[in-house]
Amino acid sequence: MDLTHSPADEAFRAEARAWLASHVPAAPLPSLETEEGFAAHRTWEAELAADRWSVVSWPAEYGGRDAGLMRWLIFEEEYYAARAPGRVSQNGIHLLAPTLFDHGTEEQRSRVLPPMARGEVVWAQAWSEPEAGSDLASLRSRAVRTDGGWCLSGQKTWSSRAAFADRAFGLFRSEPEAPRHQGLIYLMFDLRAPGVTVRPIHRLDGKPAFAELFLDEVFVPDEDVIGEPGEGWRIAMSTAGNERGLTLRSPGRYLAAADRLVELWRERGCPVRVQDRVADAVIGARAYQLFTYAGASRFLQGEPLGPESSMNKVFWSEYDIALHETALDLLGEEGELADTDWAEGYVFSLAGPLYAGANEIQRDIIAERLLGLPKGRR
Numbered sequence: 001m002d003l004t005h006s007p008a009d010e011a012f013r014a015e016a017r018a019w020l021a022s023h024v025p026a027a028p029l030p031s032l033e034t035e036e037g038f039a040a041h042r043t044w045e046a047e048l049a050a051d052r053w054s055v056v057s058w059p060a061e062y063g064g065r066d067a068g069l070m071r072w073l074i075f076e077e078e079y080y081a082a083r084a085p086g087r088v089s090q091n092g093i094h095l096l097a098p099t100l101f102d103h104g105t106e107e108q109r110s111r112v113l114p115p116m117a118r119g120e121v122v123w124a125q126a127w128s129e130p131e132a133g134s135d136l137a138s139l140r141s142r143a144v145r146t147d148g149g150w151c152l153s154g155q156k157t158w159s160s161r162a163a164f165a166d167r168a169f170g171l172f173r174s175e176p177e178a179p180r181h182q183g184l185i186y187l188m189f190d191l192r193a194p195g196v197t198v199r200p201i202h203r204l205d206g207k208p209a210f211a212e213l214f215l216d217e218v219f220v221p222d223e224d225v226i227g228e229p230g231e232g233w234r235i236a237m238s239t240a241g242n243e244r245g246l247t248l249r250s251p252g253r254y255l256a257a258a259d260r261l262v263e264l265w266r267e268r269g270c271p272v273r274v275q276d277r278v279a280d281a282v283i284g285a286r287a288y289q290l291f292t293y294a295g296a297s298r299f300l301q302g303e304p305l306g307p308e309s310s311m312n313k314v315f316w317s318e319y320d321i322a323l324h325e326t327a328l329d330l331l332g333e334e335g336e337l338a339d340t341d342w343a344e345g346y347v348f349s350l351a352g353p354l355y356a357g358a359n360e361i362q363r364d365i366i367a368e369r370l371l372g373l374p375k376g377r378r
């Protein structure tokens, strides 16, 4: 594989770098897990979109630059190196949008994608339920056929940023008698529709980063069903591959984080006791970058992402914890007491092995589908 970028790709990188240098806010925005921060991040999405930087890989007709996967990876490297704000629209951009590209109708794409790209409609993921997390197929919320659409009832939980988001996409049981993985429907609904109650769940730091959704006969028109009713599981698994694999955690994030860790280590007088862990963080970020580039180039040659995305998931979630632990070690007491990015990042990193599919399950997928080992006992 040729690891040098073409002159056109490097020109794209330079253009992105220059734009970010003149637009990234000088002071960090308030946390996007708060009402004030959420609003500020929406404004940032609109600013990105005005110059078509919010969804660079999408077709131009929906607000993108037709830039493709490799240039998206380049953009992400520049984005994180510039310390630009977190993306409030990430659920929509990285999960719902790829689903609509693969399974939606042209009408759905042209209605849903442009306002998503501008941050006008922010999406929440409504998959998990109190009894359906890792075992998602045991979900019980239902969709019942009605005139011109479907009627939703049930409860969803752990929906990130649903406390402030506008709409949600989720899985519902439309054929109660069908086997667990069949008879599910994938659809979009309005978080402010009659019958929806959104109850925020506060994190340990008090921020309402999640919400529970209570749904009582919520009407969803046929136009908001993605794919065929009953096909929800198959569609959701293509979304999950995106979440675990390339899109949710691009290597740019870790290359930038490893650089920041080296900076911190230097500021703290280059203590020898952690130098190996700092070096591991740099090597890990670079290894993940190369692994991702290799996966992306296979994907561009027509191979599906497949179970390899589970390897990405296990790697980035464990890497993130180790990197933040090293930073907190360097910061000492200050790391635990002050409200620093490192402290917030550390707390969030602890959730990495759980969300986007728990790591135990990812290891099972790697063992069975990549290594061909026998099925474990469950």
Ligand SMILES: Cc1cc2nc3c(=O)[nH]c(=O)nc-3n(C[C@H](O)[C@H](O)[C@H](O)COP(=O)(O)OP(=O)(O)OC[C@H]3O[C@@H](n4cnc5c(N)ncnc54)[C@H](O)[C@@H]3O)c2cc1C
Binding pocket: 124, 125, 126, 127, 128, 130, 132, 133, 134, 135, 157, 158, 159, 160, 161, 351, 354, 355, 356, 357, 358, 359, 360, 361, 378
């Ligand atoms: C930060 C964060 C953000 C999230 N955002 C969203 C969101 O926006 N939308 C949404 O729908 N959900 C979201 N979730 C929920 C997330 O998808 C679930 O937490 C996840 O699927 C795990 O489910 P659970 O919490 O019910 O844990 P469980 O499934 O009960 O798992 C508990 C433990 O048991 C282990 N375990 C379970 N089954 C097996 C098995 N078969 N083999 C081996 N070990 C097993 C798990 O690995 C885990 O360690 C979020 C979660 C977090 C932490």
